[in-house]
Amino acid sequence: IGGLNPDKLIPNAVLKGARGLAILTAIKVGMVVTYKVGTGLVLARRMDGTWSAPSAIACCGMGWGAQV
Numbered sequence: 099i100g101g102l103n104p105d106k107l108i109p110n111a112v113l114k115g116a117r118g119l120a121i122l123t124a125i126k127v128g129m130v131v132t133y134k135v136g137t138g139l140v141l142a143r144r145m146d147g148t149w150s151a152p153s154a155i156a157c158c159g160m161g162w163g164a165q166v
Contacts, residue, residue, distance in 0.1 A: 116143065117142070117143050118140065118141065118142045118143060119140070119141045119149075120138060120139070120140045120141075120155065121138045121139050121140075122136045122137070122138035122155070122157060123136055123137060123138060124136030124157065128161075130162060130163070131160070131161070131162045132160065132161045132162070133158075133159070133160055134157070134158060134159040134160070134161075135156075135157070135158045135159075136156065136157045136158070137154065137155070137156050137157075138154075138155050138156075138157075139152040139153065139154060139155065140152070140153050140155050141153075
């Protein structure tokens with residue numbers, strides 16, 4: 099953790115109040131028509147305050163029109 103950029107870390111106050119956490123890596127390709135695909139992990143906070151085991155998730159999407 100010592101080598102991580104503190105500006106990109108989740109603030110402790112936000113993390114303490116979170117009921118869940120999703121970490122995704124996504125890729126977007128295209129120009130007029132675009133496609134997105136990603137994978138990641140999701141965790142849920144249990145009633146006793148501990149975190150659940152991670153579960154794999156995926157996302158995908160498609161778009162069209164002017165891209166910014």
